[in-house]
Amino acid sequence: MALEFSAESEARIQRALEEYYDRQAALLPVLYVAQDQFGHVTPEVTELVAKRLQLPRMHVESVASFYTMYYKAPIGRYHVQICRTLSCAMSGAGAVIQHVKKKLAIGPGEVTPDGKFSMEEVECLALCGSAPAMIINKTNYENLTIEKVDQILNACD
Amino acid sequence: MSELVLSKRFGKPDSQLLATYLADGGYEAAKKALAMDPDAVIEEVKKANLRGRGGAGFPAGIKWSFMPKDDGKTHFLCVNADEGEPGTFKDRALMRHDPHQLLEGIIIGCHAIRADYAYIYVRGEMWEEKAILERAIGELREKNYLGQGIFGTQKNLHIAVCTGAGAYVCGEETAMINSIEGKRGEPRLKPPFPAQVGVFGLPTTVNNVETLSNIPHILKNGGDWFAGLGIEKDGGTRLFGVSGCVKKPGLYELPQGTNLKYIIEEVAGGLLDGKTLKAVIPGGSSCPVLKPDEIDRPHSYDSMRDVGSMAGSAGIIVIPEDTCMVAAMTNLAHFYAHESCGQCTPCREGTHWLHLIISRIEAGEGEMEDIDLLLEVCHNMMGTTICPLSDAAAMPMESFVTKFRDEFEEHIRLGRCPKNGQLS
Ligand SMILES: Cc1cc2nc3c(=O)[nH]c(=O)nc-3n(C[C@H](O)[C@H](O)[C@H](O)COP(=O)(O)O)c2cc1C
Ligand code: SF4
Ligand code: FES
Numbered sequence: 030m031a032l033e034f035s036a037e038s039e040a041r042i043q044r045a046l047e048e049y050y051d052r053q054a055a056l057l058p059v060l061y062v063a064q065d066q067f068g069h070v071t072p073e074v075t076e077l078v079a080k081r082l083q084l085p086r087m088h089v090e091s092v093a094s095f096y097t098m099y100y101k102a103p104i105g106r107y108h109v110q111i112c113r114t115l116s117c118a119m120s121g122a123g124a125v126i127q128h129v130k131k132k133l134a135i136g137p138g139e140v141t142p143d144g145k146f147s148m149e150e151v152e153c154l155a156l157c158g159s160a161p162a163m164i165i166n167k168t169n170y171e172n173l174t175i176e177k178v179d180q181i182l183n184a185c186d
Numbered sequence: 187m188s189e190l191v192l193s194k195r196f197g198k199p200d201s202q203l204l205a206t207y208l209a210d211g212g213y214e215a216a217k218k219a220l221a222m223d224p225d226a227v228i229e230e231v232k233k234a235n236l237r238g239r240g241g242a243g244f245p246a247g248i249k250w251s252f253m254p255k256d257d258g259k260t261h262f263l264c265v266n267a268d269e270g271e272p273g274t275f276k277d278r279a280l281m282r283h284d285p286h287q288l289l290e291g292i293i294i295g296c297h298a299i300r301a302d303y304a305y306i307y308v309r310g311e312m313w314e315e316k317a318i319l320e321r322a323i324g325e326l327r328e329k330n331y332l333g334q335g336i337f338g339t340q341k342n343l344h345i346a347v348c349t350g351a352g353a354y355v356c357g358e359e360t361a362m363i364n365s366i367e368g369k370r371g372e373p374r375l376k377p378p379f380p381a382q383v384g385v386f387g388l389p390t391t392v393n394n395v396e397t398l399s400n401i402p403h404i405l406k407n408g409g410d411w412f413a414g415l416g417i418e419k420d421g422g423t424r425l426f427g428v429s430g431c432v433k434k435p436g437l438y439e440l441p442q443g444t445n446l447k448y449i450i451e452e453v454a455g456g457l458l459d460g461k462t463l464k465a466v467i468p469g470g471s472s473c474p475v476l477k478p479d480e481i482d483r484p485h486s487y488d489s490m491r492d493v494g495s496m497a498g499s500a501g502i503i504v505i506p507e508d509t510c511m512v513a514a515m516t517n518l519a520h521f522y523a524h525e526s527c528g529q530c531t532p533c534r535e536g537t538h539w540l541h542l543i544i545s546r547i548e549a550g551e552g553e554m555e556d557i558d559l560l561l562e563v564c565h566n567m568m569g570t571t572i573c574p575l576s577d578a579a580a581m582p583m584e585s586f587v588t589k590f591r592d593e594f595e596e597h598i599r600l601g602r603c604p605k606n607g608q609l610s
Contacts, residue, residue: 057350
């Protein structure tokens with residue numbers, strides 16, 4: 030069955046088209062709208078976005094593939110992104126990453142069998158003053174310790 | 187205690203809201219500026235000696251004066267909020283705590299460069315900051331401080347929040363312009379410069395969040411006052427971010443040209459107990475590393491250049507004695523290899539080889555020739571590419587190897603990392 034945008038997504042797309050200079054300039058925001066609805070960006074999703082914005086399919090495909098925050102494969106309901114870069118690494122990020130991998134029994138880019146969690150090691154999140162840091166979905170967590178990470182992950186339902 | 191300019195309202199209740207900003211005298215500078223000739227605004231900013239806070243330190247007033255006049259074209263201001271340089275976390279704070287300070291700076295900047303549109307390009311992962319800015323823009327639209335005929339003048343201005351999607355290179359101004367146009371964030375060859383051919387092919391100025399957040403204060407208190415806060419040719423205060431092995435990591439607003447050693451030892455409380463200093467990266471990961479005997483000097487664009495590094499984004503990373511410098515370099519080499527956009531062969535191949543060779547040395551599998559090979563790779567990456575990312579990767583890498591060569595040799599001699607890859 031062909032994909033369709035929901036009414037809510039369509040309203041967000043309308044707003045993006047009003048906000049930006051032309052249809053192409055709305056592409057990055059609309060790809061997020063699509064990702065929010067469909068979970069990740071498949072070829073069917075880029076086709077739908079291309080049709081909606083009247084842009085060449087190849088252009089949409091090539092833009093989606095350039096940016097890492099458009100996920101090409103499914104992620105978990107909780108997507109745990111832990112900073113691995115120097116300031117965090119010097120403040121204990123290595124131990125936090127090891128702990129999360131062990132606790133969730135997954136590696137970077139993998140999803141737990143129940144679809145609840147996925148994890149990724151990411152580059153500097155601009156939270157270096159409160160390292161180590163991570164983002165789960167759209168929320169930041171700072172000054173992490175193993176105990177704090179346990180509490181945060183245990184509270185995910 | 188020196189004067190706080192940018193961070194004065196940080197932490198106050200509801201500092202994000204228009205009501206509190208107005209109560210603190212907000213948007214008076216914008217009204218004043220809108221009644222002035224645009225060129226007079228530019229002159230005031232020139233007088234302030236405000237240098238760009240995005241990293242390169244280009245004088246803001248001079249950059250604005252590059253914009254064409256009376257060309258009949260639509261002009262744009264693109265605000266660089268892509269903050270991704272490892273060690274840097276100031277623009278996030280400025281957006282989070284005082285979005286209206288930034289928006290007022292944007293309004294004044296748009297008047298000066300005769301722009302009708304401003305796009306704030308916010309890093310993809312900064313969800314909260316995007317929402318804060320969107321709410322603040324909504325408050326301004328309701329009051330007709332944005333839209334048609336703002337503040338009852340003839341000026342029209344549309345400000346919108348654009349979003350990145352996870353690419354460090356989009357912080358480079360021409361990559362950002364491509365990304366705002368809905369394209370891959372690949373840097374463009376210069377010339378043409380953005381002031382001639384920028385976003386949508388039209389005249390554009392790109393400024394950093396912190397640069398613009400200073401503007402309302404310059405208009406309110408005068409360029410001379412601002413210049414007097416800093417040092418010669420380098421006015422104002424700066425948000426210094428201190429991270430790594432210090433007692434009090436965080437963001438500190440201090441005059442331009444504050445002594446780097448003083449920032450680390452006094453302001454940030456010195457190193458953690460029992461630790462001694464090995465190295466300092468003074469302005470984000472793209473700046474060459476300094477040894478402890480090189481830090482007793484002003485943190486300013488010129489002073490950092492004189493010691494062979496850069497002031498960059500003023501993100502100061504403090505590295506203690508027990509950190510393995512080969513492991514630290516491997517960490518950063520991974521970053522640059524991941525972030526190269528791949529358009530230029532020296533950068534694409536160079537960042538990849540640097541990471542490969544340095545990982546080999548860190549794993550104890552390196553040969554003595556590898557050290558000179560690293561330096562040769564760095565050398566081939568410099569000065570030959572479309573954007574400065576290649577240099578920004580090569581310069582710090584070269585400094586790690588030349589300043590801490592003994593550690594590299596030790597890894598190779600022992601066939602292992604003597605500190606077991608210790609970073610913390
Ligand atoms: C690879 C690379 C990444 C950059 N990232 C940023 C950034 O995140 N934020 C920023 O303001 N400038 C960044 N810059 C510098 C911009 O290209 C540009 O010089 C700056 O935004 C101009 O603003 P300013 O004159 O107000 O400093 C980056 C440059 C390069 C080469
Ligand atoms: S120098 Fe590197 S990041 Fe910059 S354009 Fe060339 S390949 Fe891309
Ligand atoms: S290094 Fe982790 S947030 Fe900057």
